[in-house]
Amino acid sequence: MGGLTLFAEYNLAVGIVVSLELLYFLWLEISVLAYRRFILLTVAGLVLAVIGGPITELFAPSLIHWVHGIAALLVIFGFYNPVLNDVRTTEWAQVLLNNPDRIxxxxxxxxxxxxxxxxxxxxxxxxxxxxxxxxxxxxxxxxxxxxxxxxxxxxxxxxxxxxxxxxxxxxxxxxxxxxxxxxxxxxxxxxxx
CATH class of the missing domain: 1.10.10.10 (Winged helix-like DNA-binding domain superfamily/Winged helix DNA-binding domain)
Structure with missing residues (x-):
């Protein structure tokens, strides 16, 4: 990672690890996606924030706010989907996370x-x-x-x-x-x- 500062290297490494963990979780918990495909939007927003943010900060610092804004919108649209917005309640979230087969x-x-x-x-x-x-x-x-x-x-x-x-x-x-x-x-x- 040549001319990167220690802080930039750390951010990039953490972003890669978190993205891999999110993708691994989705791969293991495919039943969650079968019921709630809009979770993909949320995960896409999180991956964009944790990977796209540090990469943008390194190569195009003036665009960092745009990348974080788009990532935040993806997360918001994922959790507050205007059509199937039943994850808002704690009860639905508990059922979805604890017993996805009950949905x-x-x-x-x-x-x-x-x-x-x-x-x-x-x-x-x-x-x-x-x-x-x-x-x-x-x-x-x-x-x-x-x-x-x-x-x-x-x-x-x-x-x-x-x-x-x-x-x-x-x-x-x-x-x-x-x-x-x-x-x-x-x-x-x-x-x-």
């Missing part, structure tokens, strides 16, 4: 809590009340009530009698990955989605 193709009306509710109902194979579901999910009973009504409206659960619900075949198919919630038409459910 299913959900429609706009669905929340991560819906998956929790459906999984509790699937695991028990019983008719359950909102208070039992709330106790087992750690969510409030009021919110579980709201989500159960929404799930029933879309055919994932059915109301047996007042305050008692059970999983439908559509709910089972969704949990097994055999049903894409986004593909529900308004004719099937009678609900505007």
């Amino acid at each position: 299913r193709q959900q429609d706009d009306w669905m929340t991560p809590m819906d998956d929790k509710i459906l999984e509790i109902m699937h695991g028990s194979n019983l008719t359950l009340t909102p208070s039992i579901i709330a106790f087992n999910t750690g969510c409030s009973q009021k919110e579980v009530n709201r989500r159960l009504i929404e799930l029933a409206d879309h055919g994932f659960v059915e109301k047996i009698e007042r305050g008692k619900y059970r999983l439908t075949q559509r709910g089972e198919q969704y949990l097994c990955g055999q049903f894409d919630a986004v593909s529900i038409t308004n004719d099937e459910t009678g609900v505007q989605s």
